Amino acid sequence: MLNYQEAVQTFDLNTVANELLSGSLNELNACYECCDRYADTDKVALYWHAKDGRKEQFTFAELKKYSSQFANFLKSQGVQVGDRVSGLLPRTAELIITILAAxxxxxxxxxxxxxxxPKAIEHRLKLAGSKFVVTDLANREKLVGLEDCPPIVTVHAEQVVEQYPQDISFWDVLNQQSDACELVMRQSSDPFLLMFTSGTTGPAKPLQVPHKALVAFGRYMQDAIGLKEDDSFWNIADPGWAYGLYYGITGPLFLGHATLFYEGGFSVDNVCQIVQEYQINNLAGAPTAYRMMMAAEPEKMAPLRGKFRVVSSAGEPLNPEVIRWFEQALDAPIFDHYGQTETGMVVCNHHALSHPVHAGSAGFASPGYRIAVVNEQGQELPADTPGILAVDVNQSPMMWFSGYVESRKSPFIGQYYLTGDTAEIHEDGSMSFVGRSDDVITTSGYRVGPFDVESALLEHDAVVEAAVIGVPDPERTEVIKAFVILANHAQASSNLEEELGQFVKKRLSAHAYPRLVEFVSELPKTPSGKIQRFLLRNQEISKQQERLNQAV
Structure with missing residues (x-):
């Protein structure tokens, strides 16, 4: 295992690019890098498992053929270099074929x-200016009535020809095309993906991902995911979002490694089935999924003990209780990784690099990046001081994000990209996440990160999930309120509210505990699984205003 400090000190972008790319950053094609260069082998690129149990596998050679045919169709319809092609598809072979064809x-x-x-789809299609949207029967209805909707290619469109006579049948047009299609070479700064931020605090913003990000994606797979050639890898994140698209499709295919698509929804039973059937030993996903595994009956999870060589977590901070459970129940190391749609993963506990791993820490800046904590003026803060987590662009040769396609406010200040997250960097260089800048709670003069309180709550055996916010208070500025989802065996009561508050108080401090606890059946989340604390805050503010109105 390579030493982390050595990897940082010896990092050279050109050397890394030469090792990972078939050509150079000055002339490359994402389809070739993620497919064609492996097509002369018999390597499997995709294992597909349908909800109804049907299974197929596709080699790189097959994906090269199908993507060439669909690319020829797109060309025949006037799709040119730089045009956008949108995919509204579940985890199917047609999704990968569409991506590679574009x-x-x-x-x-x-x-x-x-x-x-429909509204979220319409917003993205309009800003993207998409030339085509590819979908399937299950999602086709969402496109009905959209303003300026581009031409629609539908998988199995022959089954809805009467209802949607204008649709183009995916496989019909594909099979009419030649399987020879010339690659269009691009430069490192040219985009190959158009992503949108999640838009939790406003409309989703578009951003372009340039070809040079392929190198960053590949190194993340190698260093942090620790992907080995003989691994059986599964990223359970949805490819409609950055983590699933960057590291469930692009990353593994870029390294010539198979990826797995399971169409069924996430459940503990499904996870157990897929892990055992495909002998998954390298797993990646979000804490939400892992907490569901923790909440399952122990006998259900017992067959998975010892199955995983490594497990990776991204999307939200990984609570220490989850780490302990994976070690004790599954005998598996689970490491936390931090990143954004805008940057990819930039701070990680690296499975393939040796460095200290601290519970509650997202790890160290990946080789090729330098991170810092700054104030609102862009000045770096001392160690262990909460501030805005930033990427030092001048000292981060792996950084590929240069700004949003259209945005009123730049996320850059001086040489720093501001993530909008609050964090601390410790003396040894490791980073601990505190929360989104607007999630940090000020109570009785203290600043409290919701993550610490949520992690403490999760250690109680009655708690499955928790979200923590600050509620306005005239005496303390804010008081801490916890929204808690209980385990099946627990019953909501005023005694349990008090017990949970005291439980956290003993583990954290006299000021960092929830004075208010509300038991709920679900928490508001983005489609990618991140808790939307701002919705809980807005809900509490509305309640307070309603009480004031009633009092008047």
Missing amino acids: WRIGAVYQPLFTAFG
């Missing part, structure tokens, strides 16, 4: 999450 001719792929409603 890349093959120098077009840009734009993902649409299948849980989106």
Whole structure:
């Protein structure tokens, strides 16, 4: 295992690019890098497992053929270099074929999450200016009535020809095309993906992902995921979002490694089935999924003990209780990773690099990045001082994000990209996440990160999930309120409210405990699984205003 400090000190972008790319950063094609260069082998690129139990596998050679055919169709319809092609598809082979086809001719792929409603889809299609949208029967209705909707290619469209006579049948047009399609070469700064931020505090903003990000994606797979050639890898994140698209499709294929698509929804039973059937030993996903595994009956999870060589977590901070459970129940090391749609993963506990791993820490800046904590003026703060987590662009050769396609406010100040997250960097260089800047709670003169309180609550055996916010208070500025989902065996009561408050108080401090506890059946989350604390805050403010109105 390579030493982390050695990897940082010896990092050279050109050397890394030469090791990972077939050519150079000055002339490359994402489809070739993620597919064609492996097509002369018999390597499997995709294992597909349907909800109804049907299974198929596709080699790189097959994906090269199908993507060439679909690319030829797109070309015949006038799709040119830089044009956007959108995909509103579940985890199917057609999704990967669409992505590779767009890349093959120098077009840009734009993902649409299948849980989106029409308004979210319309917003993205309009800003993207998409030339085509590819979908399936289950999602086709969401496109009805959209303003300026581009032409629609539908998988199995022959089954709805009467209802949607204008639709183009995916496989019909694909099979009519030649399987020879010339690659369009691009430069490192040219985009191959158009992503949108989640838009939790406003409309989703578009951003372009340039080809040079391929190198960063590949190194993350190698260093942090620790992907080995003989691993059986599964990223359970949805490819409609950055983590699933960057590291469930692009990253593994870029390294010539198979990826796995399971169409069924996430459940403990499904996880157990897929892990055992495909002998998954390298797993990646979000804490929400892992907490569901923790909440399952122990006998259900017992067959998975010892199955995982490594497990990776991203999307939200990984609570220490989850880490302990994976070690004790599954004998598996689970490491926390931090990143954003805008940056990819930049701070990680690296499975393939040796360095200290601290519970509650997201790890160290990945080789090729330098992180800092700054104030609102862009001045770096001392160690162990909460501030805005930033990427030092001047000293981060792996950084590929240069700004939003259209945005009123730049996320850059001087040489720093501001993530909008509050964090601390410790003396040894490791980073601990505190919360989104607007999530940090000020109570009785103290600043409290919701993550610490949530982690403490999760250690109580009655708690499955928790979200913590600050509620306005005239005496303390804010008081801490926890929204708690209980385990099946627990019953909500005023005694349990008090017990949970005291439980956290003993583990954290006299000021960092929830004075208010509300038991709920669910928490508001983004489609990618991140807790939307701002909705809980807005809900509390509305309640307070209503009480004031009644008092008047």
